[in-house]
Amino acid sequence: MELKYSELGLRQKGSNIDQLMADALRDPGMLSLAAGFTDNSTLPLAEVKAIVGELEESTMVGRSALQYGTNQGSPRLRNLLTRRIEVFDGVAENSYSEDGMFITNGSQQGLYLAMQTLCNPGDIVLVEEPTYFVFLEILRGLGIEALPTPMLDSGEIDTPELKSLLGNLSESGDLERVKALYLVSYFANPTGHSIEFNTKCALGHILRETAPHIAIIEDAAYRDLYFGEPFDGGSVLSGDAFDGLSVLYSSTLTKPFATGLKLGYSLCSNSDWLARMLAVKSQQDFGSANFPQVIMEKMLEFGHFDKHLVTIRESYREKMEVLNTSIQPLKDLGWSWHTSLGGLYLWLKAPIDVSTQFGSDFHKQCNAAQVMYVPGSLCYAKNSQLDGVRLSYGVLELDKLTEAGRRFLSAAISLKEINLV
Secondary structure, X not given: OOOOOOHHHHHOXXXXXXXXXXXXXXXXXXXXXXXXOOOHHHOOHHHHHHHHHHHXXXXXXXXXXXXXXXXXXXXXXXXXXXXXXXXXXXXXXXXXXXXXXEEEOHHHHHHHHHHHHHOOOOOEXXXXXXXXXXXXXXXXXXXXXXXXXXXXXOOOEOHHHHHHHHHHHHHHOXXXXXXXXXXXXXXXXXXXXOOOHHHHHHHHHXXXXXXXXXXXXXXXXXXXXXXXXXXXXXXXXXXXXXXOOOEEEEEEOOXXXXXXXXXXXXXXXXXXXXXXXXXXXXXXXXXXXXXXXXXXXXXXXXXXXXXXXXXXXXXXXXXXHHHHHHOHHHHHHOOEOOOOOEOOEEEEEOOOOOOOOOOOHHHHHHHHHOEEOEXXXXXXXXXXXXXXXXXXXXXXXXXXXXXXXXXXXXXXXXXHHHHHO
């Protein structure tokens, strides 16, 4: 008997990243520059083992770690994470309240909860172009329209044009449908770009003047993963420009520490919005797993987390340079990109006559060369740009990164030769 699904169920489609991961696992000879996995060799196994050993020695603490936690998350962990954000933002201690912080099953859950509680099907969320393509999948799954913000060639939002866009939406009667502005602000997925604080402040002023009902969601998942110095720019939690606006700062402990622990966190400035997100979270899971939260508390308290960051920052910097070097000849073929200052990705633009989307001639050449990438079209709200490529250097070892870059280059050369025939 055929099931009768809800509208939500009918909208769901398989995730592109799930498919990319499955394809990579299905063919052991395939080298994946697609999935944003982290570096296996630097995962903090010894540190986690030591913490677990300490929990075992303290029976009461160890057993409480295996018990249910709270829906909002460990008070101690929330305090530690809130204080870290203050240090990054360069504000005084206790400027932000951990009462607004909640722990999630990866940062993805926080983003989903935000959209569930803010938006109805048919509502609008403003997004940069390009942007994190899995967030676009969330929007599509919930029936929410992703509306691109005007962009400058520098990768910044064109704030005067955004103000004009909001004015046009007001005139058409659609402004009330716009519920949020989503920013990927530090070493962004997919571009590696970081948003200037002046741009953020300009956005805050525009929203306060024209549409204060629009929430700002700042995705800071890669803020810890800088190669030299942290990006010099406060979050949307800081500064007078955001006073009176509803702000959600979302980040993760999976990318900078261990993906298997699946811990994210969000800090919300609006107590009513927070309460509604927590109510939905309670219905989903009664609170994120307590055991990994206790592990992360100890990692932060004992300084293991920051020591680990030193290791992986150097590892990812070296990996980025290896991949970047291996594909340098692409520039002679008309490809372009910037080296990364942090994060896990290189964002490439193909020559104007080369499409990189699934099923394109270039995609077929890469499959034949046994190398995978993320087509850039996935990162645009309307799949409007067909010449982008996201390459991830996180998981492959250095020798395999070199080989993956060589294969990607060979695919581009093969396509060029075919087009010349």
